[in-house]
Amino acid sequence: MAERAITLLIVDDHPVVRDGLRGMFAAHPEFEVLGEAADGQQAVELSALLDPDVVLMDLRMPGGGGVDAIAELTRRGLRCKVLVLTTYDTDSDTLPAIEAGATGYLLKDAPRDDLFTAVRAAAEGKTVLSPAIASRLVSRVRAPGGEPLSSREREVLGLVAKGTSNREIAVVLFISEATVKTHLTHLYAKLGVKDRAAAVAVAYERGILG
């Protein structure tokens, strides 16, 4: 053990959380916190500059979402491992984050020791998932769940959720009613539902609306 400290970058828009993490890791000689970032952009810049072993990243942040930041880090081929530290397991970004290249995914309410263990594992490139997340993942995989909606489909869906009729949607979007219906049938298929009410419900469940 303790050949060399594992270096960290902490990314979170909440000062409280950054302090908590910093304090927690600073107390262990096994870890070294190189810096903190408050949004995705800073995270990418500091990762390139400081070259940490592990990036502890919150997903929901203003000014450059965490998922984009992870994708950018992966694209640049940086060696750092990204450990996503999120608050709720209901995040609709779970899968995208892992697809984007996150090494692990933990809930913030994990016990301290789990955090340390996870960071060590992440530093070695191991994938670490908190139990809640893991179970969500498998259920996702089992239930196809996943086809993403096109931007136009999301737009239509948003109007549907407001009670807009197909004809009205057509007017608002400057397209024909037929096209609106096409988008609807497509998004029904993608969401696995058969009417607009259920589509809205699924959209809220998955965080597409809300």
Add this chain to the structure above:
Amino acid sequence: MAERAITLLIVDDHPVVRDGLRGMFAAHPEFEVLGEAADGQQAVELSALLDPDVVLMDLRMPGGGGVDAIAELTRRGLRCKVLVLTTYDTDSDTLPAIEAGATGYLLKDAPRDDLFTAVRAAAEGKTVLSPAIASRLVSRVRAPGGEPLSSREREVLGLVAKGTSNREIAVVLFISEATVKTHLTHLYAKLGVKDRAAAVAVAYERGILG
């Protein structure tokens, strides 16, 4: 200043956040952290035991939601002020928490100094709302928001959200299709919408579904 330290109780199910807050306030002689709790029950017990000036409370917690804890503190007539510290401003519990007796409502991503200011204000019994929360509140108040649905109406609405047709709902609930439609028109009126899709959306927004 500094006649006596403002005593605090920290309630949050996330060790990380508890550490962050504790560290932050411990660094200021103006404050004294009396203890920590990880859920609503502990919060109530420790509040009664330690009699803190201010309780810093997260809303979303396992084993006894924050709102219940606040209501219980109020019911017991404890003198402590509850300052709700939540992560997102999308919480549907905003209003219930304040109704239950919370003195203030802050987002966790507030700057440190705002936090200190808020705690001081709360200790004096002043109401402190973060700007984002405040604006949400006024919009809620302006939009009457409020007629509650009957249990039968909620039942129907839940099935609607699953994509169930009126006829199918009738079968499931052992009532006639006409009755289903009656419930629907009633709940449309109460929610201020004109079709089932919008009803589902509003239901999710208000936390009736989800």
Add this chain to the structure above:
DNA sequence: GACGGCATCATCCGATCGGATGATCCACGT
């Protein structure tokens, strides 16, 4: 005992939706 709220049911009808089908155009990547 009258009244209001809730749940129940019925009928009628126009408006809207959802499914099926087939077609054109454009952008993007191979």
Add this chain to the structure above:
DNA sequence: ACGTGGATCATCCGATCGGATGATGCCGTC
């Protein structure tokens, strides 16, 4: 150059929905 996928449009038709209107029975309250 070709294929793929998104966005666009059209037409037809049966199914479903939402509105209007009116009625009955139950229950708790004043």
